[in-house]
Amino acid sequence: MASLYPLEALNRILRHARNAPFYRAHLPVTPVQSWEDFKRLPFSTKEDLRRHSPEGLVCVPRQQLLQYHETSATTGAAVSVWYSEKDLKEIRSRLGNWGVGFNRDDRVLIKFPYALSSIAHFVQAAAHHKGACVIAADAGTAVTPLRTVVELMRKLQVTVLATMSLQAVVVAEAAEMAGFDPRRDFPHLRAICCGGEPLTPYRRQLLHDIWGVPVYDNYGMTETGPQAMDCPERRLHPFQDAVWMEVLDDRFEHEVAPGETGNLVVTSLTPRATPMIRYMTGDRVRLLNQPCACGQSITLQHRGRAADILRVQGKPFDLWDLQSIVFQLPSRRFWKAAAEPEGLRFIVEHERNEFPLQPALLERLRQAHGVGLRVDLVPRGTLYNRNEPVSFGRPGKPVYICDAAELAALVDGSQASSARRSAGG
Template sequence: MASLYPLEAINLALQHARNSPFYRNHLPSTRIQSWEDFKRLPFLKKEDLRQQSPEGLVCVARQEVLQYHETSATTGEPVSVWYSGESLARIHTHLAEWGVGFNEEDRVLIRFPYALSSIAHFVQAAVHRKRACVIAADTGTPITPLPRVVQLMHRLRVSVLATLSLQAVVLAEAAEMAGLDTRRDFPHLRAICCGGEPLTPYRRQLIHEIWGVPVYDNYGMTETGPQAMDCAQHGLHPWGDFWMEVLDDRLEQEVAPGETGNLVVTSLTREATPMIRYVTGDRVRLLTQPCACGQSTTLQVRGRADDILWVQGKPFDLWELQAIVSKLPSRRFWKAAAEPRRLRFIVEKERDEDRIQPGLLEQLRRDHGVQVWVDLIPKGILYDRNEPIAFGRPGKPSYTCSSAELAALVDASRPPRPEGMAR
């Protein structure tokens, strides 16, 4: 369907969506005739999905629905998403062609949450399509704490690790705590596949340096399923199953080609719960450039709009925050906050001797246009290594907080002062 002329594909998607109680009232009853008509279609917001859950958006017969998932509900009530057999087959077929090149010799350890989340199930089915072996190491259970996952990777000669990018770093830390060298003691590991959070080039490089293997990305969300994945050349290419709009902050106009904006997606395939002009909350760029794989469009995911930090009128998204962290002596675990006149980071030390070198903060100020301050803090302030279950289950990655929360973390990192001595 997505290969049809886009307006025709969209009209077919709208016709299908009107099978649901919600969309019958939400969408016009007639075909759209132009792109101006399309741009007048109402947006679909997260709150709409919450109000219509569990079944208000379902567009297919109950017998067609094979799988149910929910969002993590970290920012409110969960959103219900249903998948038909047709949708699942399409997703599994796409993901099986991920640039990592799953094959029957692979043992793939999946370190995503399984309960109600979708990505672990999608990756598992894609791996099975290539007749590779799955090792399910769910993040959401105490049965597979970090030490056991490290042991599984080492003992079972895992060749591909599929996980959140932050989990790839956490697992490396756990391996080192067990006396293992991540680049030497996992000789069968050939690749890491990431998903579930934006993978910036700076985090990709960090993971590659730690583990010594290539890192592949995919982009999606529970509401839509996967929308893009890396080719063999590490280009994140959108699937043709969605129409992607990149709109300005008022959601009124499309941004200029190659500029950053807010991603709004429309399902072009016959989904059980289609998304029509869904405001994803993600900031992205769509770049038109030839890739050796033959694709011509690349997606750059810059982070959540809600997580942008503003300092003196300048926005800092996850992409730019990680660009700053990439210049620091320690880069694994950090948080950032906006203060009135500066951008402030706390970063756990990786080595006792790590220091901020003279001139680095001034160079960061010149490069990024605002004053930057960095506190290097001891290990254990952001992640308690003595609690392997909690350390291994950090939940949805969060890299920003309020200035008050950041100050409290800095205070917690300081040694206690003798009684009677003021700070």
């Protein structure tokens, strides 16, 4: 993003941030005089946030704190994030203008986690802001297993499903297991709203193929709140007046060239209760300067977590690259990938009884990506057990990347199960 934000306004944010014990010790006391000064400010890391949770990053009086959330703690101790009434009002207003166009005729079923996570609460507030009715299904519990979610969607004539993109696939599978056709038997559904994981164009198309409705994305995290959302054209635009985005090289020394993929570092531009100053998100993104019919000029591509990149024969493969390969296979819903010395290896669940995988297709993919490629086709249920409706409906944070040994064990286990079934065991 071009350095057009007023330095005076940025210094106001830095002064505000210094109200927090962490930033008071972390940031210099002198104002920044140029963007070069800004780029010399120290980074903030997730470990910094962990060490100073729960209240070391709070910049407002205790009485102004209105809502508390935590990160999922999948990679370490949870990070505490607080929101003031002003923060929540801003987020509600921004998300209320999501391209999906929430309105008073909508019934929005929210299948995001409510407990300590933030996204379900933010989507609910945005829907209410536009007069829409909300069904708070949560991420999947004993109270709302998948069969109940499917029943709610039908009997309540749900118009918008809000969930992680993988969960939208899971709900569709549950509907099919109950004898329904997602494209035909949910006539009131008009859109799916996603968040919580990268929505690649391949997953977006898969969801449209399954459900027959447009799919809208938003990008953010508990630490920062929403940072970007889809316009009506279904292009993801950052909130340029609310968050400053730097896209840096792998050494975190320089910004990458316009349009190149790099590591996202964000700075809050509004006086949040817990602002982020040069926060290293761990995400890989591209910022594209492309005029959009909605009037915006910058589009964000969230390519996935830096920690999830697979490096094969010297080439990096992020989530977009991996899903571009899976999307061309006859089955595309449930998969995992690993890097092996010989190349990329995928495990993909069957979607139908017959799964024709042509050698010519694999060869074309090998040639296109310049690495070895192996695909193991495994029975339905290898990755997600359909006989456990609560656990199937609540897989947690989507995990697509594993190590080679884990992938081999999954394949070996599925082959052993198939052999037992063939032998009548």
